Amino acid sequence: MKARTILSGVAIAVALTGCSTQSAPLDTKQPNVSPVNKSLNTDKTNLLSATPVPGEENGTGTTNPVPQEEKKMLMEPITLYEVDTKEFEKKTSKITSYNKGEITYLADADVKSFNKGHNVTLGDPLFRTIMQIPNLIPYEYLPDSTIDEQLGKVQGGSTNSTFTLTTKADVTFTKQPYDKKTGATVVEVKVPKWGDYHVTLRSGQDSKIQIIQKIIFTKAADFDAANKGQLLLYKLAKDKLAKKITEVPYYSGGKMSRMSMGAIKSNREGHSVWMNNGELTASYMTGNLIANEVPAETIQYKTLSAKDDPVTKCLIIVPDWGTYDVTVVEKEGIHFVSEINFKLE
Incomplete structure (x- = not known):
């Protein structure tokens, strides 16, 4: 072409x-x-x-100008993906899920199974982050036997504790304590000579399954462009496009x-x-x-x-x-x- x-x-x-x-x-x-x-x-x-950023309208139908320096601060870090927090008031199976870049939805059967005590790792924000964003990291950090060993030490522990997991590739995943006010857990991911990912996870109304709500990327000060390769940031599968037009996920400036x-x-x-x-x-x-x-x-x-x-x-x-x-x-x-x-x- x-x-x-x-x-x-x-x-x-x-x-x-x-x-x-x-x-x-x-x-x-x-x-x-x-x-x-x-x-x-x-x-x-x-x-x-x-x-325009919602909420910045000045009441006249136009948007207030943002000074260049201030706007630069607003543009960094970059939001790669975000789901409105109101979506988490729905059933888990109705919430948009980010899985290795692809937009998916959990099946009702998986939610019921989790609620009966099966597949408990679905409720672990650290595990979910590790497994769901390898597409954003230019290093092969999976499989890694030390990950299972480290996860074994924290799973079943307090949600109010901070825990850092380090892979053999020196990629670190730090789970912050659960925030009762926001109803979210944050996992900070540091990738050597690449940057940081600030990942926020939440759960729906009918289970504690952790779903990525937001991913923010900050470029590292020592960023090394030698880390060449292609990263999949976002993908909408054909079956999602086959839905009614009002049900098709719409990517708008990172927001779903x-x-x-x-x-x-x-x-x-x-x-x-x-x-x-x-x-x-x-x-x-x-x-x-x-x-x-x-x-x-x-x-x-x-x-x-x-x-x-x-x-x-x-x-x-x-x-x-x-x-x-x-x-x-x-x-x-x-x-x-x-x-x-x-x-x-």
């Missing part, structure tokens, strides 16, 4: 964007902002990282949501038409993955698919960092991010 560079995201957006400021596209009530509602020259963010019928109706009436374009969806919905200090003019956007292909393949090349390989699929006219891979330069 012929590759073509997106020379100007603004030019594309101007051609595609109609009345796109009236209805929120997602159930999370995220402001409905098109890629052209902010100029690339007003700050040094890329085309899509200008998405679902399309509401109101948003779908609004789009079909001609609003937020960027959602009908694979190139803009790929860029707009992954703006969270690019640090704010990266000059917009240095980022390259390339599309590796023909105009009428049902699947859009885009490369987002970030200087001095790497390339995001983003796959977008179309369902009933609306485009969904289905896969994100990252490869270092």
